[in-house]
Amino acid sequence: MNKTTDEKAAPTGELNRRDFLKRVGYASALALAAGGLGLALFDAKGPAAVERFKALTGLGDFTAKAVASGPGKMAIVRGTDRKVMCEQGIKALGGMEAFVQKGDRVLIKVNAAFATPPSLGATTHPEVLAAVAGLCFKAGAAQVMVTDNPINNPDSCFAITGIADAAQETGARIIVPRASLFSPLSLPNGKLIENWPVMAGALTGINRVIVVSPVKDHQRAMASMTLKNFYGFLGGRRNVFHQDINGIITELSQLMKPTLCVLDGTVSMMTNGPTGGSLADLKETGTMIISTDPVAADAVGVELLGRTLADVPYISMAEKAGAGQADYNLLKPVRIDTKV
Amino acid sequence: MRIVTVRRISQIFFLIVFLWFCITATLGSTWWQLRGWPINWILELDPLTALATVFSTGTLYVNLLWALVAIVLTLLIGRFFCGFVCPLGTTNQFTGWLARRSQGSAARLEANRHRPLQSTKYYLLAFLLTLALMGSVLTGLIDPLPLLHRSLNLTLAPIADRGLKVLSDEPRFYASAWLLGVVLLSIVGLNLVLPRFFCRFVCPLGALFGLMSRFTPWRIGKTSDKCGDCCLCDEYCEGACRPSGKIIGSECVLCFNCMDRCPAGRITFAGQASAAGEAGLPDLSRRGFVVAGTGLLVASMWELGGLSGANRNPALIRPPGALDEDRFLARCIRCGQCMRICPTNIIQPALLEAGIQGLWTPAINYRLGRSGCQPNCIACGQVCPTAAIRPLSLDEKLGRGDFASQGPLRLGTAFVDPGRCLPWALDRPCLVCHELCPVSPKAIFTRTVFQPIRDGQELSARVLGKSVDLYAPLPKGVNLASGDYYLRVTGHPGAALRRIIGFSGNRLTLDNSLAVEGSQVFYVAKVDIMVRLQRPFVDAIKCTGCGMCEHECPVSGQRAIRVYAENESRSRSGRLLI
Numbered sequence: 001m002n003k004t005t006d007e008k009a010a011p012t013g014e015l016n017r018r019d020f021l022k023r024v025g026y027a028s029a030l031a032l033a034a035g036g037l038g039l040a041l042f043d044a045k046g047p048a049a050v051e052r053f054k055a056l057t058g059l060g061d062f063t064a065k066a067v068a069s070g071p072g073k074m075a076i077v078r079g080t081d082r083k084v085m086c087e088q089g090i091k092a093l094g095g096m097e098a099f100v101q102k103g104d105r106v107l108i109k110v111n112a113a114f115a116t117p118p119s120l121g122a123t124t125h126p127e128v129l130a131a132v133a134g135l136c137f138k139a140g141a142a143q144v145m146v147t148d149n150p151i152n153n154p155d156s157c158f159a160i161t162g163i164a165d166a167a168q169e170t171g172a173r174i175i176v177p178r179a180s181l182f183s184p185l186s187l188p189n190g191k192l193i194e195n196w197p198v199m200a201g202a203l204t205g206i207n208r209v210i211v212v213s214p215v216k217d218h219q220r221a222m223a224s225m226t227l228k229n230f231y232g233f234l235g236g237r238r239n240v241f242h243q244d245i246n247g248i249i250t251e252l253s254q255l256m257k258p259t260l261c262v263l264d265g266t267v268s269m270m271t272n273g274p275t276g277g278s279l280a281d282l283k284e285t286g287t288m289i290i291s292t293d294p295v296a297a298d299a300v301g302v303e304l305l306g307r308t309l310a311d312v313p314y315i316s317m318a319e320k321a322g323a324g325q326a327d328y329n330l331l332k333p334v335r336i337d338t339k340v
Numbered sequence: 341m342r343i344v345t346v347r348r349i350s351q352i353f354f355l356i357v358f359l360w361f362c363i364t365a366t367l368g369s370t371w372w373q374l375r376g377w378p379i380n381w382i383l384e385l386d387p388l389t390a391l392a393t394v395f396s397t398g399t400l401y402v403n404l405l406w407a408l409v410a411i412v413l414t415l416l417i418g419r420f421f422c423g424f425v426c427p428l429g430t431t432n433q434f435t436g437w438l439a440r441r442s443q444g445s446a447a448r449l450e451a452n453r454h455r456p457l458q459s460t461k462y463y464l465l466a467f468l469l470t471l472a473l474m475g476s477v478l479t480g481l482i483d484p485l486p487l488l489h490r491s492l493n494l495t496l497a498p499i500a501d502r503g504l505k506v507l508s509d510e511p512r513f514y515a516s517a518w519l520l521g522v523v524l525l526s527i528v529g530l531n532l533v534l535p536r537f538f539c540r541f542v543c544p545l546g547a548l549f550g551l552m553s554r555f556t557p558w559r560i561g562k563t564s565d566k567c568g569d570c571c572l573c574d575e576y577c578e579g580a581c582r583p584s585g586k587i588i589g590s591e592c593v594l595c596f597n598c599m600d601r602c603p604a605g606r607i608t609f610a611g612q613a614s615a616a617g618e619a620g621l622p623d624l625s626r627r628g629f630v631v632a633g634t635g636l637l638v639a640s641m642w643e644l645g646g647l648s649g650a651n652r653n654p655a656l657i658r659p660p661g662a663l664d665e666d667r668f669l670a671r672c673i674r675c676g677q678c679m680r681i682c683p684t685n686i687i688q689p690a691l692l693e694a695g696i697q698g699l700w701t702p703a704i705n706y707r708l709g710r711s712g713c714q715p716n717c718i719a720c721g722q723v724c725p726t727a728a729i730r731p732l733s734l735d736e737k738l739g740r741g742d743f744a745s746q747g748p749l750r751l752g753t754a755f756v757d758p759g760r761c762l763p764w765a766l767d768r769p770c771l772v773c774h775e776l777c778p779v780s781p782k783a784i785f786t787r788t789v790f791q792p793i794r795d796g797q798e799l800s801a802r803v804l805g806k807s808v809d810l811y812a813p814l815p816k817g818v819n820l821a822s823g824d825y826y827l828r829v830t831g832h833p834g835a836a837l838r839r840i841i842g843f844s845g846n847r848l849t850l851d852n853s854l855a856v857e858g859s860q861v862f863y864v865a866k867v868d869i870m871v872r873l874q875r876p877f878v879d880a881i882k883c884t885g886c887g888m889c890e891h892e893c894p895v896s897g898q899r900a901i902r903v904y905a906e907n908e909s910r911s912r913s914g915r916l917l918i
Contacts, residue, residue: 116716154710272781
């Protein structure tokens with residue numbers, strides 16, 4: 001111990017006054033701080049039984065102004081070349097310019113559920129994605145994003161389905177479904193989607209949504225097309241909703257109003273859906289449906305699968321809920337045959 | 341340039357190479373993800389892995405040819421690997437230096453003196469090699485290279501990446517990762533006790549290099565026995581190999597600190613014996629080797645457990661391409677590369693699922709991760725450095741092309757648990773497992789049954805065409821209009837089932853009028869509310885055990901459909917079907 005500390009130290013048994021006052025000062029300050037902190041954090045009620053979140057009530061209405069009033073628009077295009085069918089169909093509805101204006105930020109919701117190659121038809125075909133994204137950019141879109149919350153590992157899904165390459169070629173960007181993109185959502189009047197994680201973050205800054213889906217068999221829902229594709233906005237252990245598959249798809253139809261739906265029935269998965277896995281499960285049905293109305297689009301898709309609306313209850317249920325028109329002929333669809 | 345500067349540059353270089361290969365061991369489409377980066381290179385340099393697998397399998401697997409480079413160099417110049425290459429050695433040296441920066445020379449001398457217990461690592465080596473001879477390769481548990489890969493892949497990288505999201509978009513999970521972390525932290529922490537503690541006392545790879553450097557033509561030594569008493573060489577010796585006196589060659593890690601520090605330049609690295617005398621090896625006692633030799637006994641005791649045969653754990657699912665259990669344990673070094681690369685994060689380090697001899701070997705856990713084993717993925721076999729998981733082709737995994745006759749590779753078989761399955765036990769429609777089965781035609785098929793729901797039988801009703809008014813309140817908690825519920829007239833098992841398409845109050849709307857044997861029912865009737873249940877069954881001939889069903893089953897605790905090892909392709913003993 002050196003000399004200076006010796007001098008500073010108080011004589012044994014007797015408190016140095018200066019030191020004493022300093023200590024009283026420190027102690028009081030800490031006591032005050034502790035008391036203040038305690039009061040500031042005071043919680044008389046105790047914890048609630050269930051944690052409450054501020055939940056969203058929907059993902060929004062992305063209907064383009066041009067078609068906001070009046071019935072939806074629809075084109076049913078026959079052919080085999082997906083790109084040509086998309087382009088002609090959209091042209092027949094007034095061109096992509098009717099839906100996407102300069103500076104718009106577009107989200108394309110694909111079905112990338114499985115890490116399987118495009119030839120197996122279990123996912124959105126990259127040619128359709130490329131055609132739609134290309135048209136969006138041509139119409140002046142500032143940004144085109146592509147997303148889905150798939151069943152397999154997202155990176156594998158986007159890569160193997162060819163969606164990542166198609167996006168990259170056109171300049172669109174993939175949004176990978178990270179946990180931070182999901183927020184709790186409760187649909188007003190919803191029974192199933194209550195405080196449920198939904199990929200709302202993918203829609204930040206987005207003002208146009210285009211849903212691009214394949215036509216597939218699905219044993220539980222009977223068909224997986226546009227409305228079923230909305231399932232990919234859900235997070236969490238969403239499979240519990242399969243107990244009421246028609247109910248959940250009907251609620252999903254209330255989640256958002258898309259700008260445009262592209263339903264690709266060039267080749268449809270007739271059996272073993274929605275995974276497929278063999279070329280034997282597929283059939284050339286030569287039809288591309290472009291519609292502002294997801295319910296009408298699915299009503300056409302059901303016919304491609306050789307089924308009726310009675311086989312697929314959720315279409316009528318979604319119509320009743322106000323998501324669209326199941327009797328698609330009321331939309332006076334433009335019919336085009338690209339093979340002629 | 342000073343030789344120690346060269347050494348430091350080399351150490352930093354190989355540490356960076358190691359870390360870089362850990363980063364590039366990522367599945368993805370950008371230039372730094374896999375793309376032929378030799379992610380296993382450092383593991384392949386490992387002569388202990390090579391020797392142990394040679395002992396256990398009788399062959400040197402092609403990837404491990406690199407080990408010969410390390411062996412030849414070591415035979416000529418000694419433990420250069422420990423001093424210049426080993427990333428764990430570098431970490432140990434650095435932490436040891438950090439902990440002793442401000443210590444005086446006396447403390448340093450004490451820390452770096454030779455200790456008889458340094459012989460322990462030779463006994464450990466003997467123990468592990470004996471086990472390998474018995475067919476159980478456990479070197480990877482403590483061999484620094486697999487150990488470091490495993491620790492980084494399964495603990496440090498996932499933690500560091502949680503915020504960065506470079507290595508994976510979703511947080512990675514590894515069961516019992518904490519234990520791996522504790523081992524690594526202990527190894528690094530022991531450097532506070534003594535510098536390079538692990539290298540000196542534990543490292544079996546170091547011991548093997550030590551034995552190999554027994555006849556090196558070039559080595560560290562003194563040019564003359566006459567010397568002052570500065571002992572700077574001993575003070576800074578990383579290997580604690582007594583350079584000032586009778587140097588213990590096998591303990592020298594070639595740090596070159598002695599040569600660098602000697603004020604008289606009396607220490608050289610040359611093709612001559614040290615003037616102060618040499619001891620090839622530290623004192624090794626026969627007793628130590630006898631203890632080590634009990635490895636033989638231990639391994640034969642493991643055999644008694646019958647884990648690879650009659651008593652095997654049916655819940656143990658190995659990655660696709662894994663060899664049968666005996667041959668698998670003869671190769672797996674538990675480096676964790678397969679667990680790191682698996683895009684769905686289902687390959688997990690086993691704790692005791694595969695017995696003590698299977699500690700930290702890869703086992704699939706279908707409850708973790710993103711999905712089951714993806715049909716179009718063969719990453720795990722491609723990265724396995726020792727072919728414990730064979731490098732499959734997609735054709736072989738899927739049973740296509742040349743492999744069409746043997747069919748797809750099976751990891752096991754899914755079994756439905758009717759006690760937990762929604763349509764079996766709880767009267768709820770579900771069918772998620774069927775939906776996700778990736779096999780075509782699906783391995784899961786359904787049988788449809790109609791069951792009267794609870795409190796839904798013999799209800800008095802007034803029938804008006806498609807509308808039916810019930811006199812009793814409607815059962816609560818089920819959405820009768822969901823399309824899964826039907827009505828039929830009570831007491832007529834053959835009566836047509838009518839789908840309920842709407843309800844309000846106590847009125848049900850049907851898709852067709854109620855009828856019994858072709859004739860419509862009017863006014864008063866007793867009716868049953870039926871639920872249509874599609875119950876899943878597994879066709880074991882088609883099931884590949886990919887676990888998509890188990891992963892997605894909404895009964896999220898103990899799943900209602902689970903994959904067990906029965907019928908897995910890799911084992912004959914587990915064969916189920918005839």
